[in-house]
Amino acid sequence: MTEEKPTSVMIGLEIHAYLGTESKLFCSCSTAPTTVPNSQTCMTCLGHPGAKPVLNEKAVELGVKVGLALNCTINEDFFFSRKTYFYPDMSMNYQITQYEVPVAQNGFVILPSGKKVRIRRAHIEWDPAALVHPNGMGKSNYVLIDYNRSGLPLVEIVTEPDLESPTQAREFMNVLENILAYLKVLRPDTTMKADCNISINGGNRTEIKNVSGFAAVEKALTYEFARQKQEVKNGKVIEQHTRAFNAETGITTELRKKETEDDYGYIFDPDLVKVSLDKDYLERAKASLPEMPEQKAQRLMKQFGFTEYDARVLSGEYHLAKLFDKMVENKASAEISSRLLTRELLSVLNHDSLSFNDVLVKPAELVELVNLIEARKVSDKNVKQSMINYISGDKFSPKEFLEKNNLLISETIDVDSIIDKVVRENAKAVVDYKAGNLKSLNFLSGVVMRETKGTVNPQKVLEILTKKLS
Amino acid sequence: MKREETISFFVEEARKDFSVVDKNLAAVIQEIKTIDSKKLNYVEEFDVKDVLRQFEELKKSFAAKDSKYYGKLFGVPITVKDAICVKGIESKAGSKILKGYKPLFDATVIERVRAEGAIILAKTTQDEFGFGTFATHTEKVPKNPFDNSRSCGGSSGGAAGFTAYTTNYHLAIGESTGGSIACPASFCGCVGLTPTYGLVSRFGLIDYANSLDKIGAIAKNAEDAALLLEVIAGYDEKDSTSLNQGFTKEEATLKRIGVVKDFVDGCDSEVKKIFYSKINELKKFYEIEEVSLPLNVKYALSAYYVIATCEASTNLAKLSGLRYGVQGSVEGKHFDDYFSEIRSQEFSEEAKRRIILGTFARMSGYRDAYYLKAMRVRTKLINEFNEAFKRYDLLLFPTMPVVAPKFEDIEKLSPMQNFAMDLCTVPANLAGLPHISVNSGFSNSLPVGLMAIAPHLQEKRLYSFAKVMQE
Numbered sequence: 029m030t031e032e033k034p035t036s037v038m039i040g041l042e043i044h045a046y047l048g049t050e051s052k053l054f055c056s057c058s059t060a061p062t063t064v065p066n067s068q069t070c071m072t073c074l075g076h077p078g079a080k081p082v083l084n085e086k087a088v089e090l091g092v093k094v095g096l097a098l099n100c101t102i103n104e105d106f107f108f109s110r111k112t113y114f115y116p117d118m119s120m121n122y123q124i125t126q127y128e129v130p131v132a133q134n135g136f137v138i139l140p141s142g143k144k145v146r147i148r149r150a151h152i153e154w155d156p157a158a159l160v161h162p163n164g165m166g167k168s169n170y171v172l173i174d175y176n177r178s179g180l181p182l183v184e185i186v187t188e189p190d191l192e193s194p195t196q197a198r199e200f201m202n203v204l205e206n207i208l209a210y211l212k213v214l215r216p217d218t219t220m221k222a223d224c225n226i227s228i229n230g231g232n233r234t235e236i237k238n239v240s241g242f243a244a245v246e247k248a249l250t251y252e253f254a255r256q257k258q259e260v261k262n263g264k265v266i267e268q269h270t271r272a273f274n275a276e277t278g279i280t281t282e283l284r285k286k287e288t289e290d291d292y293g294y295i296f297d298p299d300l301v302k303v304s305l306d307k308d309y310l311e312r313a314k315a316s317l318p319e320m321p322e323q324k325a326q327r328l329m330k331q332f333g334f335t336e337y338d339a340r341v342l343s344g345e346y347h348l349a350k351l352f353d354k355m356v357e358n359k360a361s362a363e364i365s366s367r368l369l370t371r372e373l374l375s376v377l378n379h380d381s382l383s384f385n386d387v388l389v390k391p392a393e394l395v396e397l398v399n400l401i402e403a404r405k406v407s408d409k410n411v412k413q414s415m416i417n418y419i420s421g422d423k424f425s426p427k428e429f430l431e432k433n434n435l436l437i438s439e440t441i442d443v444d445s446i447i448d449k450v451v452r453e454n455a456k457a458v459v460d461y462k463a464g465n466l467k468s469l470n471f472l473s474g475v476v477m478r479e480t481k482g483t484v485n486p487q488k489v490l491e492i493l494t495k496k497l498s
Numbered sequence: 499m500k501r502e503e504t505i506s507f508f509v510e511e512a513r514k515d516f517s518v519v520d521k522n523l524a525a526v527i528q529e530i531k532t533i534d535s536k537k538l539n540y541v542e543e544f545d546v547k548d549v550l551r552q553f554e555e556l557k558k559s560f561a562a563k564d565s566k567y568y569g570k571l572f573g574v575p576i577t578v579k580d581a582i583c584v585k586g587i588e589s590k591a592g593s594k595i596l597k598g599y600k601p602l603f604d605a606t607v608i609e610r611v612r613a614e615g616a617i618i619l620a621k622t623t624q625d626e627f628g629f630g631t632f633a634t635h636t637e638k639v640p641k642n643p644f645d646n647s648r649s650c651g652g653s654s655g656g657a658a659g660f661t662a663y664t665t666n667y668h669l670a671i672g673e674s675t676g677g678s679i680a681c682p683a684s685f686c687g688c689v690g691l692t693p694t695y696g697l698v699s700r701f702g703l704i705d706y707a708n709s710l711d712k713i714g715a716i717a718k719n720a721e722d723a724a725l726l727l728e729v730i731a732g733y734d735e736k737d738s739t740s741l742n743q744g745f746t747k748e749e750a751t752l753k754r755i756g757v758v759k760d761f762v763d764g765c766d767s768e769v770k771k772i773f774y775s776k777i778n779e780l781k782k783f784y785e786i787e788e789v790s791l792p793l794n795v796k797y798a799l800s801a802y803y804v805i806a807t808c809e810a811s812t813n814l815a816k817l818s819g820l821r822y823g824v825q826g827s828v829e830g831k832h833f834d835d836y837f838s839e840i841r842s843q844e845f846s847e848e849a850k851r852r853i854i855l856g857t858f859a860r861m862s863g864y865r866d867a868y869y870l871k872a873m874r875v876r877t878k879l880i881n882e883f884n885e886a887f888k889r890y891d892l893l894l895f896p897t898m899p900v901v902a903p904k905f906e907d908i909e910k911l912s913p914m915q916n917f918a919m920d921l922c923t924v925p926a927n928l929a930g931l932p933h934i935s936v937n938s939g940f941s942n943s944l945p946v947g948l949m950a951i952a953p954h955l956q957e958k959r960l961y962s963f964a965k966v967m968q969e
Contacts (some may be wrong), residue, residue, distance in 0.1 A: 071601075071602055071603060074821065075816045075821075076601065076602065076822065077583070077589075077591070077596065077599060077601075077704040077705075077816070077817075077822070078582075078583035078589070078601055078603070078605060078701070078702045078703060079603075079701075079702075080700065080736060080737050081738065082735065082736060082737075082738050083738065110812045112811075112812050112815055112860075114815065114818065114834065114837055115833075116820065116833045119816070120815065120816040121815035121816050121818060122812050122815055122816075170828075291861070291862055293811075293812070293860040293861055293862075293865070294860065294865070295808050295809065295812060295860050295869060296709075296873075298707070298708035298709035298739075298809050299705075299708050299738060299739065300738050300739075301738050
């Protein structure tokens with residue numbers, strides 16, 4: 029029996045994300061989402077002869093921020109190039125992008141596991157138009173072109189092939205998305221897309237084009253990893269080529285044979301001039317960076333004495349961190365807020381496979397709940413119940429829910445007579461307790477809590493029970 | 499030069515009496531009809547209704563005494579090289595593939611001349627996309643007014659032909675990439691003024707080679723050419739390469755002038771003779787010495803054709819019969835086949851030659867050796883000029899090595915001989931330097947142009963020099 033050699037994997041990602049500018053990269057057309065095709069176009073993004081591009085400075089500002097947040101060197105002088113290839117979604121049959129000198133290069137990102145992923149470069153480019161396939165891909169004998177997308181600003185982030193597994197690739201995507209969310213540089217409601225490069229045992233790489241979303245990236249890479257392993261096992265050599273991923277079937281298929289970058293015949297775009305950023309500009313850009321996830325985690329540990337785990341969970345998800353900040357701003361207890369968010373809120377979201385984009389959570393309403401918890405006015409069980417209800421889209425806030433269903437701990441309930449009733453109806457447990465079984469006391473108090481729907485103070489119940497049974 | 503012959507004089511008269519505009523315009527329209535019937539081919543597109551509409555508007559301006567009435571070009575008919583976009587008027591840069599393309603916008607230069615009260619009269623013929631030295635690479639080949647069996651020069655051939663032909667008040671907007679204003683100005687005996695790269699907005703110009711393209715003026719005299727430049731020059735936020743500089747007609751003091759011996763040496767003996775006799779006259783006014791530009795003589799043409807074709811081959815990629823210009827039937831065809839079909843049918847041989855050359859020179863494996871090297875050479879050539887300008891206020895040489903050639907002789911030229919005709923005009927264009935071609939005499943009744951180059955943004959030196967030449 030021969031020992032199978034462990035398979036080593038190299039994965040590199042090229043991630044495309046839309047920069048959140050108000051106008052397109054080289055013209056003043058709006059970038060606002062619209063359902064009316066070709067309503068946000070002009071002679072420049074349509075590529076009419078005679079029209080000329082003018083660079084959107086905001087896109088440069090956002091691109092610089094991305095570079096800084098990814099620990100890159102920002103090039104003080106950079107320029108744009110034409111990448112020429114013929115395709116119907118290209119208004120000019122060349123794409124304005126960056127080639128020799130991108131806005132940023134040589135950076136890195138540290139994953140929660142401590143793994144360092146090097147960033148080769150980040151560059152700015154314009155998006156081609158959208159091809160619309162009536163009734164779905166391949167279902168009609170023509171396509172339509174929607175130029176609303178033509179000219180939208182993209183940032184492309186290219187990693188070195190440092191990722192060692194499909195799971196790590198997904199982890200990287202998560203961390204990257206969080207960083208970009210903190211920066212507030214992305215266009216809202218758009219998914220990041222990735223071209224995924226993967227090779228095993230130092231062989232040739234294949235590139236899976238245009239994979240949309242994190243889960244799909246992991247899935248595509250997992251499939252491709254298994255496929256390459258099988259090929260090698262069958263004695264085949266992996267040739268460098270490009271593949272497509274079908275999100276429905278989870279399978280990658282060959283798209284085209286080896287294609288090197290330089291076939292695009294890059295030239296400097298002579299319609300545009302060199303962009304020069306002075307020292308002041310870069311200083312101001314650095315100063316304008318918000319608190320980033322890593323800094324935030326450190327601060328939470330220092331300021332509130334949180335455990336590293338809690339601090340990382342809170343800072344590792346932009347929306348969660350933002351909620352936490354708002355709640356603390358509104359004088360809610362930091363400790364209880366953190367617990368509510370990292371335990372209750374996340375577990376409800378995870379249970380229902382929801383993301384923050386799917387739900388509407390108002391900080392003020394969570395603060396009300398935190399205050400109730402702090403005043404010991406609500407049982408743990410009812411906290412959970414109110415959150416489940418809240419996340420499911422109930423129009424009532426947690427506090428309203430608790431009040432409406434009489435689930436708040438009440439001082440006016442006649443605890444004595446309820447306990448008497450419970451003691452009467454559970455004679456066996458009383459006997460067991462008196463015989464020395466302490467668990468029976470918990471059972472009895474549990475019955476009381478159930479009878480009162482958790483609206484009495486459990487501490488008080490225990491006290492009275494102990495006294496009555498002694 | 500008589501003051502009565504200038505556009506400024508015409509504009510003053512027009513402000514006093516609108517019938518001056520009426521008479522001039524009617525006469526020019528009549529000329530267009532004659533040009534058409536004689537097949538002189540200066541005019542690519544002429545929409546009489548559009549011209550009359552503009553005329554009616556000017557009439558109102560005359561009555562209202564509005565800003566157009568006070569404009570520097572009030573009532574002046576202007577012809578426009580076909581490559582420059584005029585809103586609603588077919589603008590196809592002399593190419594079949596753009597047949598039917600009516601821009602949705604005016605080029606910035608068009609907006610500017612309109613704002614000064616000009617009338618956009620017609621589009622003038624040119625080599626397809628500016629690809630040529632004789633305006634023969636197009637369907638409508640303009641004929642030299644001095645001898646109809648000869649070329650007007652190119653690529654702004656129609657502009658110079660029309661300017662030389664008309665006996666009325668008129669200005670022509672031309673465009674130069676490698677000499678397309680100076681060359682036809684020389685062959686047609688006009689003044690051709692090409693500004694510093696970036697002084698005039700390229701917004702609305704159908705590109706040949708964006709880092710070289712310059713819109714400029716062709717006129718009967720230096721005064722008029724400078725007036726037109728004054729109007730069209732200046733910063734434009736719609737063109738990223740536009741300079742934050744304008745031009746005003748001002749005299750400059752010129753002392754020392756260099757004659758570029760290397761360029762003169764490459765010219766026909768007849769051209770040399772006329773050039774040197776003019777130089778002798780000029781010695782009364784200036785200190786004139788010989789100067790050598792060895793790098794430019796040796797490398798400018800090669801660097802120019804590499805850069806220009808690289809840029810052109812990307813510019814022309816958009817012309818694929820998809821959304822404007824010629825369209826074919828797409829039924830049942832893969833887009834690659836459709837694009838190839840349209841491009842094969844509609845581009846001329848010369849356009850195909852330049853697309854292939856340019857695509858080759860920027861391909862992987864050749865890009866470093868051709869495209870990037872040419873870009874570096876360009877910087878060296880600019881430096882050589884800058885060095886020369888430390889010593890000389892202007893540089894002079896003949897605009898073209900020959901007089902306007904006969905069409906039958908042009909046909910015999912190989913592509914390389916054809917490119918070599920641009921020896922004198924290319925260096926200044928590659929360096930983005932302002933230059934002017936002024937007539938310096940006649941050889942067997944054919945005009946011979948003299949070229950002056952000035953340092954960047956020193957157009958006023960050219961203006962001053964050209965005025966001396968014309969006196």
